[in-house]
Amino acid sequence: MTTVLELRAVSKTYLDGADEVHALREVDLAVEPGEMVAVMGPSGSGKSTLLTIAGALETPTAGEVLVAGRPLSSMSRDDRARLRRRVIGYVFQDFNLLPGLSAAENVALPLELDGVPAGKARTAALRTLEELGLADRASRFPDQLSGGERQRVAIARAVVGDRRLVLADEPTGALDSVNGEAVMRLILTACKGGVGAVVVTHDAQLASWADRVVFIRDGRVVDRTTPRGGPDSLLAEEAAR
């Protein structure tokens, strides 16, 4: 299967007045289908820049980004826009649902913007809402949903259609811990369906839902977790104490 996201020696430099700011320095990262990777670091470490570059919203100063095997640098502006609509789903901290549209209409919107006929888009939206356990919320408007439900609808919108990559920036930031957990379970469900996900966060509890955690500091990847075995080994350690 094709790696859904690959960053090869990606650097990003901004000019702040006369000063050069190195937001990212030679970052390598690969995300496979079905995998959730968390990028953890303090504020200002470059983790949000990493997400906007991975999502084709910004271009790197150096290095190469491949989404679903295709290098972004060789794509036309239109191709990149199409990729953003069809292949990549975004989840933001503040949900970004359109208040005048129902949950189903919000989820169908990216498909309709991509030229899918309204009826087909609606069917796909309802199917995604159902897969994520939100079928009974389909006709509600955002102000009739709780914060947790709004974010779950936002995740449905991020995975609807044939998305391969979900990018989430502090997706549970505005939620209490129980709703935050529901959101992470939902992203995991999407991953089990084959999408790759990158979750950017400063929160260790959130990061611990990921298969792998990458630590970023001053624009550089400084460390990553290695799997320590399943929960059984944890209980064995407890028992040995």
Next chain:
Amino acid sequence: MSVRHALLALLSEGPKYGLQLREEFEARTGEVWPLNVGQVYTTLQRLERDGLVESDDDADPGPQKGFRITADGAEELAGWLRTPPDLASPPRDELVIKILVAVRLPGVDVQEVIQSHRRYLVEVMQQWTRLKEDAGDLDLGLALVVDAELYRLDSVVRWLDTADGRLKRAALESPAATTAPGPRIRRRAGVRR
């Protein structure tokens, strides 16, 4: 953890056998804290000695011997539930000591030391989260135990993050500050003498 009070709690629901107590204890703590049967019987003997439980006098000691809570036992349990655990006096935390040593030791990259502990903690948190994920919402006891463990580990990660930020700021303000001996610590040590 108080096995003594956990057994009293189980007996407050009605009389039970030793083996049954062990099974119920493990089931209700999400099977995270295994208990051996010897531990159960030793604890029951002490509880009986202290008049907090009673046993069937005529039965042989062993799996068929039944136990029930006494009025004193119920009072002890009620008191224990409301007694705060000793969290007030700071423990001599091994990790805190390691970071304090790393700060003072020449040639040690403190940030690298902090990161290695942060990575380990997050790896352990991943395992606990996996346990919660596998169990779903059904096992309430397990979910509560796992949440407690995750919050405990999370608080250590947050402390490391804060230490990291504090050291970074200190290094910016005065590059020598993180390696020079701390006058305030010396003064305190002086007071103790």
